Amino acid sequence: MTSEDNYSDNNVVSKQVHKHDHTPPADQGPVTQVQAIQIAMQELLIEKGLVCAEEIRETVELIDSITPSRGAEVVARAWLDPEFKSRLLHNGTAACLEMGIDLRPTPLVVVENTSLIHNIVVCTLCSCYPRMLLGLPPDWYKSTAYRSRIIIEPRVVLLEFGTNLNPELSIRVHDSTADMRYLVLPQRPNNTENFSVNQLTELVTRDCMIGVTLPKNSVTS
Amino acid sequence: MSAKRIGPHDVAGSVVDPVDTTAHELAGWEKRIDALYKLLADEKRCLFVVDEFRLAIESLGPDVYNTHSYYERWVLAIRDILIKKQIITSDELSQRVVDVLDREV
Amino acid sequence: MTAQRFTNGDRVKVAEITGRRHVRTPGYIQGRHGVIERFCGYFPNPEERSIGLTGLPKIALYRVRFSGADLFKELSSAVADSIDVEVFEHWLREVEDDI
Incomplete structure (x- = not known):
């Protein structure tokens, strides 16, 4: 909330x-x-x-x-370190604690975007948000328009963010109604194999960790 | 679509307005009410818990809920809790609001 | 705290309960069918905590996965393919497999 x-x-x-x-x-x-x-x-x-x-x-x-750079650091590390990513997906709270980010007592669920599934986070009842990772939620996240529509027409809403998702992707929306908080682990953009952790962190925007955009340098097909 | 709603805050599927993706920079009073919430509900004070706060927002009623901004709802909800718990009285708050507005003139 | 009643993959129906002041089960899933995606742990009951009680003993919380097309049949071309919602155990009912 x-x-x-x-x-x-x-x-x-x-x-x-x-x-x-x-x-x-x-x-x-x-x-x-x-x-x-x-x-x-x-x-x-x-x-x-x-x-x-x-x-x-x-x-x-x-x-x-507290700014979204915290979340971006978590995402960049997950892109670089498969074992960390596995721990992050298994227990987001514990994995963040490894990085010195204490989210307790609110557990974090990290949901991974893949070539099949795109994840989006909302709180339809209020404004539950991973504040300890991303800071305060933006205005639109708290807006009635976003909370009303993201479940019933996510592709249309994403277009309003300038995001044209591959129509083949299945969309999964996570409604934060109770005690979990959610972070989207976006797909690492192609052609970033030689990027440093800092360069990767720069690609990770707040909005792509909520699922309404893709990381910078992403190419939609 | 889903006709059933649990309150004015239960908005899934209810409106068709486009999402305004721009953000305003939070004003001082917005950050201060966020901070006050956090302090009043912390482990040291525990004057109320998050669920009481959510109920207070939902109890503002649809007219107030739909005509006030996000942090305005916070202000009004915390006001209602503080008065209900007799932490401040309605009279002293009303008088102080008058004083604040006078001071500003 | 009682042992969790449901496990991953169980089919459930969300209850329709009225007359309570503060609940965290939005209207759009009430009366609808879903599948347990995961058990989240035990948490205090927000309905009781909202009115000044302790919310103890803690109750089981699950993430339940719903099909967007099931929830919003009249809109099924545009809706999310799946929607995961956290639901407390006392809102969930068992569903017999109807094969």
């Missing part, structure tokens, strides 16, 4: 949080009624000692520090 969904809490990533002076983007324009409620709640919670301003600032920094 929403994630509303669990970051696997504080035991995580703290070592990877880079500390720096960070100013969140300014809120544009006049404060709306709902924004005023956010500010008022935050002030009251601080006054009551339930949270402190520093914790909020640090948590925003933590949120900002």
